[in-house]
Amino acid sequence: MKHIEIKIGGFGGQGIVLSGFIMGKAASIYDKKNATLTQSYGPESRGGACSAQLIVSEEEVDYPEVQKPEILMVISQEAYEKFTPCLVKGGILIYDEDLVNSVNNLPKETRIYSIPSTRFAEELGRKIVTNIIMLGFFTAITSVISYESMKKSVLSSIPAGTEELNLKAFQKGYEFGLEKVNGV
Amino acid sequence: MNNIKPAVLTGEHFMNGDYACAEGALACGCRFFAGYPITPATEISEKMSRRMPEVGGIFIQMEDEMASMNAILGASWAGVKSMTATSGPGFSLMMENFGLGIMMEVPCVLVNIQRGGPSTGLPTLVGQQDMMQARWGSHGDYEVIALTPSSPQEMFDFTIKAFNLSEKYRLPVLLMSDEIVGHMTEKVVIPEEKDIKIVNRKKPEKYTDKYLMYKADKDLVPPMANAGEGYKVITTGLTHDEKGYPAMNAEAQEKLIKRLCDKILKNKADIIETQEQETEDAEIIVVAYGSPARSALSAVKLARKEGIKAGLLRLITVWPFPDEKILEVANKVKTIIVPEINRGQIVREVERCSYGKCNVISLPKLGNIHTPYEILKVIKEVSL
Amino acid sequence: MSMNEIHPMDKLIRADRMPHIWCSGCGLGTNFICYLTAMEKSGLDLNKCVIVSGIGCTGRIPGYTNIDSFHTTHGRAIPFALGLKLANPELTVTVFSGDGDLFAIGGNHFIHAARRNVDINIICVNNFNYGMTGGQFGPTTPLDAKTTTSPYGNYEHPFNLVDLAAASGAVYVARWTSIHVRRLSKSIEEALLKKGFTFIEIISPCPTNYGRRNKLGDGLDEMKYYREHSIIKHGINPKEADLSFNGEIVVGKFVDIDKPTFLDNQPDMSQMSVNNKK
Numbered sequence: 015m016k017h018i019e020i021k022i023g024g025f026g027g028q029g030i031v032l033s034g035f036i037m038g039k040a041a042s043i044y045d046k047k048n049a050t051l052t053q054s055y056g057p058e059s060r061g062g063a064c065s066a067q068l069i070v071s072e073e074e075v076d077y078p079e080v081q082k083p084e085i086l087m088v089i090s091q092e093a094y095e096k097f098t099p100c101l102v103k104g105g106i107l108i109y110d111e112d113l114v115n116s117v118n119n120l121p122k123e124t125r126i127y128s129i130p131s132t133r134f135a136e137e138l139g140r141k142i143v144t145n146i147i148m149l150g151f152f153t154a155i156t157s158v159i160s161y162e163s164m165k166k167s168v169l170s171s172i173p174a175g176t177e178e179l180n181l182k183a184f185q186k187g188y189e190f191g192l193e194k195v196n197g198v
Numbered sequence: 199m200n201n202i203k204p205a206v207l208t209g210e211h212f213m214n215g216d217y218a219c220a221e222g223a224l225a226c227g228c229r230f231f232a233g234y235p236i237t238p239a240t241e242i243s244e245k246m247s248r249r250m251p252e253v254g255g256i257f258i259q260m261e262d263e264m265a266s267m268n269a270i271l272g273a274s275w276a277g278v279k280s281m282t283a284t285s286g287p288g289f290s291l292m293m294e295n296f297g298l299g300i301m302m303e304v305p306c307v308l309v310n311i312q313r314g315g316p317s318t319g320l321p322t323l324v325g326q327q328d329m330m331q332a333r334w335g336s337h338g339d340y341e342v343i344a345l346t347p348s349s350p351q352e353m354f355d356f357t358i359k360a361f362n363l364s365e366k367y368r369l370p371v372l373l374m375s376d377e378i379v380g381h382m383t384e385k386v387v388i389p390e391e392k393d394i395k396i397v398n399r400k401k402p403e404k405y406t407d408k409y410l411m412y413k414a415d416k417d418l419v420p421p422m423a424n425a426g427e428g429y430k431v432i433t434t435g436l437t438h439d440e441k442g443y444p445a446m447n448a449e450a451q452e453k454l455i456k457r458l459c460d461k462i463l464k465n466k467a468d469i470i471e472t473q474e475q476e477t478e479d480a481e482i483i484v485v486a487y488g489s490p491a492r493s494a495l496s497a498v499k500l501a502r503k504e505g506i507k508a509g510l511l512r513l514i515t516v517w518p519f520p521d522e523k524i525l526e527v528a529n530k531v532k533t534i535i536v537p538e539i540n541r542g543q544i545v546r547e548v549e550r551c552s553y554g555k556c557n558v559i560s561l562p563k564l565g566n567i568h569t570p571y572e573i574l575k576v577i578k579e580v581s582l
Numbered sequence: 583m584s585m586n587e588i589h590p591m592d593k594l595i596r597a598d599r600m601p602h603i604w605c606s607g608c609g610l611g612t613n614f615i616c617y618l619t620a621m622e623k624s625g626l627d628l629n630k631c632v633i634v635s636g637i638g639c640t641g642r643i644p645g646y647t648n649i650d651s652f653h654t655t656h657g658r659a660i661p662f663a664l665g666l667k668l669a670n671p672e673l674t675v676t677v678f679s680g681d682g683d684l685f686a687i688g689g690n691h692f693i694h695a696a697r698r699n700v701d702i703n704i705i706c707v708n709n710f711n712y713g714m715t716g717g718q719f720g721p722t723t724p725l726d727a728k729t730t731t732s733p734y735g736n737y738e739h740p741f742n743l744v745d746l747a748a749a750s751g752a753v754y755v756a757r758w759t760s761i762h763v764r765r766l767s768k769s770i771e772e773a774l775l776k777k778g779f780t781f782i783e784i785i786s787p788c789p790t791n792y793g794r795r796n797k798l799g800d801g802l803d804e805m806k807y808y809r810e811h812s813i814i815k816h817g818i819n820p821k822e823a824d825l826s827f828n829g830e831i832v833v834g835k836f837v838d839i840d841k842p843t844f845l846d847n848q849p850d851m852s853q854m855s856v857n858n859k860k
Contacts, residue, residue: 034383035212035383038383038384039212042210042212042384042385043210048385049212049385050382050384051214051382051383075384075492076492076493076495076496077496077567077569077570078378078382078489079567081569
């Protein structure tokens with residue numbers, strides 16, 4: 015895995031950009047790889063479709079834009095419709111099955127992983143941690159970024175006093191992902 | 199959350215370009231920021247509003263960009279390093295008093311996170327359409343210094359470099375960034391405070407009756423007395439003599455404007471910085487700056503893989519323009535390709551400086567950066 | 583007058599810049615001396631006194647003042663002065679400029695600096711027209727007055743500057759004319775020592791342009807007019823301190839209040855803990 019392109023899509027306010035930030039920070043600061051994050055900017059990040067693009071690479075990242083993501087993580091139906099056409103053949107699709115309910119027209123050989131992260135978040139008492147659950151899930155499924163680094167990055171990127179909740183959320187997603195990967 | 203952070207955030211950070219710019223300014227001693235919110239430069243103001251009180255500095259959100267530019271000139275005259283940040287429409291408004299800064303010789307930094315224009319244009323999308331405005335935007339004849347970062351790390355580093363050049367040569371220095379670099383997040387390494395090279399303005403000798411405000415040293419830069427130090431500063435936007443007194447005649451105009459230009463032109467070797475990759479044996483060179491330089495480097499690497507002798511000349515200082523470097527390259531290569539996020543601005547300078555020694559191709563693009571393949575395509579075409 | 587004679591204000595004047603550019607009969611010389619007198623009497627450290635102006639006849643005052651002096655661009659004296667003051671709060675910063683500079687092109691800066699209560703002093707010489715460019719109407723020109731760009735009489739309503747200043751948040755507001763030299767000096771001295779945004783309007787003759795076109799006679803006639811038509815009304819609502827063409831001139835100190843300045847209101851960072859970790 016020399017050069018991986020990741021796209022995260024959802025609604026503004028779901029923590030899409032923060033998810034990209036946490037991934038990028040984990041990859042660059044803690045995993046000592048190169049990471050470049052760009053984001054859709056403007057009215058979109060204040061509601062409506064929103065996306066973050068992350069490149070993680072062993073080498074320096076020159077061109078900063080994601081063109082053909084190998085991994086697509088979506089937390090809304092709209093983002094699913096908008097971004098799946100650019101997913102590479104054989105790419106990974108990760109989605110929240112509570113918010114994306116119609117999965118079709120996928121590129122060939124897409125590896126699909128879904129998680130009821132909104133429901134899990136509600137069970138934890140705060141819907142706001144949906145994206146952190148997704149990040150745990152992502153970590154288990156893709157192994158682009160190490161578990162330890164991701165955990166550190168989550169903890170250093172969230173408001174003080176919310177560590178316990180976020181760690182629980184991250185762990186929940188991670189364990190659910192491990193079960194999926196191991197086919198339990 | 200209520201932790202006061204020091205001025206220099208030594209360490210590794212995953213940080214966007216706008217924030218890195220603010221941190222660079224704080225790290226080299228900027229303690230006054232005046233600005234007006236504008237996409238895509240707003241994050242610089244936001245960061246400064248949080249950080250300035252932490253380091254004992256002043257953040258002020260002004261009523262407009264004319265006021266912002268003037269406020270930083272005033273603050274600099276009070277001896278405090280100062281900065282403002284804006285984008286297209288605000289840059290136009292700042293040009294009025296950018297000229298005053300040139301005339302009064304005031305060290306400060308003006309950051310332009312370029313977006314698409316003209317007018318309100320494309321607030322959220324990238325542009326490099328203000329490059330000629332940076333050079334000629336205020337009325338009259340003058341020379342400027344403009345730097346073009348390509349990454350968040352360079353937003354940090356070049357902001358410090360911009361302050362150092364402004365203090366050394368006594369003029370407002372332009373950091374001509376763009377939306378992609380401003381909003382991109384990457385690793386930014388902030389060194390230890392002691393490892394940051396800082397240049398401060400030259401001060402005059404103790405005040406005497408013979409003290410002259412604008413008597414330049416051999417480097418053509420006059421030492422600067424700040425307000426409140428007893429020098430009886432006198433300065434004006436009018437053409438003035440060495441005393442700083444208005445002098446309304448052709449002789450004074452010739453003398454002053456020539457020195458203001460020469461203090462930059464005669465120190466070009468010290469000011470200009472370029473970076474070369476794969477240029478030694480290159481037959482085709484891409485000349486790029488800002489975010490397209492990243493696509494250009496990618497294209498050059500792809501071309502090399504295909505056995506094409508391509509190279510990259512990246513402009514770190516766009517103004518003053520590296521005339522001699524371009525001529526040197528033009529003498530060696532068959533073709534120069536200039537990708538820019540505008541209709542072709544810096545390519546005119548490249549054409550001027552290459553004296554017809556090689557083929558110069560403009561590669562304009564609007565609203566986004568070129569993909570590496572768009573540049574590679576042209577490299578391949580001209581390599582045939 | 584002998585060449586050796588020393589003007590009492592000589593140490594505050596850049597004598598080598600004399601003669602000044604002002605016309606005979608202009609009120610600026612008098613206004614200038616009132617300012618210098620006030621500065622001297624104030625007991626302020628002259629090395630910490632700064633004067634800033636924009637463009638115009640009044641804008642030339644800093645160039646003749648022997649303290650730190652800044653002659654900036656048209657309309658922009660206030661934000662420049664604000665930068666000086668906020669960067670070095672030890673300075674006493676005064677903007678001395680004209681009605682066109684401060685209230686037409688610079689109007690927005692004025693209201694916002696007043697709103698913020700930045701601790702600077704504004705002295706506005708109001709001669710009802712743009713003098714330096716030859717007498718065009720401006721934001722204070724009375725209705726019906728003739729100028730080179732209102733040849734049929736001005737058909738725009740003028741600002742009442744003292745009302746504008748008070749409404750915008752100034753903590754000290756006064757109006758005098760060029761003939762009220764002692765009162766004006768005293769008022770400037772009060773303003774220099776007052777914390778916060780202060781505003782003093784000086785009604786001043788421009789016999790070369792405004793006076794001539796409106797048949798007000800020479801500079802001396804205008805001064806006589808001020809003496810005969812000025813009424814001192816301290817403390818009245820500035821709204822009522824109106825000026826009309828050929829009417830009475832209400833002068834006095836209208837506002838003198840205290841409120842926190844921009845710097846007083848800065849966040850108190852001592853309440854936060856210091857964290858030197860990255």
